[in-house]
Amino acid sequence: MSIILDKVNYIYGSETAYELHALKDINLVIEDGQFIGIIGHTGSGKSTLIQHFNGLIKPTSGSIYYNGEDISDSDFNKKKLRSKVGLVFQYPEHQLFEVNVFEDVCFGPRNLGLSEKEAQLRAYEALKMVGFEEDLFYQSPFELSGGQKRRVAIAGVLAMKPDILILDEPTAGLDPKGRDEILEQIKTLHETTNMTVILVSHSMEDVAKYVDRLIVMNQGEVKYDDTPKEVFGHYLELEEMGLAAPQVTYIMNRLREKNIPVNVNVTTIEEAKEEILRVFKNR
Amino acid sequence: MIRDITIGQYYPKDSVIHKLDPRTKLVGTLAYIISLFLFNNFLGYIVVTLFLVGVIKASQVPFRFIIKGLKAIIMLLMITVLFNLFLTKGTPLVEFWIFTITKEGLRISLFMAIRLIYLIIGSSMMTLTTTPNQLTDGLESLLGPLKKIKVPVHEIAMMMSIALRFIPILLEETDKIMKAQIARGADFESGNLVKKAKSLVPLLVPLFISAFRRANDLAMAMEARCYSGGEGRTKMKPLLYQVNDYRAYAIFVLYFAAIIAMEIVL
Structure with missing residues (x-):
């Protein structure tokens, strides 16, 4: 179960005055069970890239394979692909439309042709998975708070039981508490179901804490594809791309400059704390 | 698309x-x-x-x-x-x-x-x-004399430019919602006429809501900047x-x- 991208190119508005080469020769392998972060500046091609994963966009050139099958083959079942590769768009709460939360989450499983009973069961499970309170199930989705709406929207995709879950900026526009809650829930999901999770973000802090592989996009190209620790080692190059390493990377590098022998390869505040304490204890 | x-x-x-x-x-x-x-x-x-x-x-x-x-x-x-x-x-x-x-x-x-x-x-x-905005500007200026017979030329031109401004935004929004629903297994293409019309509900409801939200936001933003129509208004x-x-x-x-x-x- 994997997605392979082979020399994928995508050009918006081909042969018009607004031509834009959004993706340039992308080669990627998405393995099972990974927690992947995709990071890049606005307009670096992240959103375009993830829409290729479930066949919403057809590449201008190059091929995409899902489990060894070329998804642009005419006999390839795209509907099945979309149920297996769940994509949660940016501001997913804008897609809600049903009379109540529960019905909205049922929309996905019903489209898969499941029985009413099965669809409802999945909707219930999905809403539970994102930690949505049961007494709000029959509320209108438009009366909920921003964070709650987003949970409902994520549940709407989870109810299709995807093997791969892609989230485009799932925390955009949420307050810090809402952000942490959503990210923690995604992490728990990943751990309990062993689902492949791809998290698109421009916040280094968010991804550093959760992902075990980080893909950095810049101007339509994959710049780095490595563990977060390795990627943040290039923090000066990241800055040139308009990105920044997590704040702890800067702190550790500063300490190193002051001849305090800390290991700069830490990515989270917790690790940084441990590292600094270790160095001070050894003195 | x-x-x-x-x-x-x-x-x-x-x-x-x-x-x-x-x-x-x-x-x-x-x-x-x-x-x-x-x-x-x-x-x-x-x-x-x-x-x-x-x-x-x-x-x-x-x-x-x-x-x-x-x-x-x-x-x-x-x-x-x-x-x-x-x-x-x-x-x-x-x-x-x-x-x-x-x-x-x-x-x-x-x-x-x-x-x-x-x-x-x-x-x-x-x-x-x-550009569409230049066009409405030009139209407003050419139709200026009609103000004398109480035709709200500025307001009409303003409505035109707002409408024009919103077309690409709403198109983009439609595209986005459409993709989001396709990602949830929605099918906008197959089926007979009734089924096709029904399949548009998941697209139209969010689209209307977002159009109203945007219109509301814009009205608020204009109000906050004391917009009050063409009377005494100068141009940049x-x-x-x-x-x-x-x-x-x-x-x-x-x-x-x-x-x-x-x-x-x-």
């Missing part, structure tokens, strides 16, 4: 025609359209063709872009040509079954087709070289005629005179 549709079809370039005042272009286009129906001789077509080719060359817009606009009127064009071809009375050229093609019919349908094509090309030269970029505009007007007058003169002399 939807992103590929261009509305207003503005083609960004830095040509002489692009830099003309929108009022010049509006008046010029109107004059050009009128001129198309003023003549009825062969020489007239040559003058119009030369004029049009001159404008296209000066505008630096690629020719295939201009042709694109013609796709929309192909049906209209065919119907006009066929009707004129078969239903005009005169000296018969070809006869078969119940159809007769006359010499006059051939002539009229050919010239009619050319006129229609020139009409579309000419007016798309205006929209290709002027007032429309001012440049030397080139006077030249353009002179060319238009010459062109117009040439067309009329030919019609009288010939």
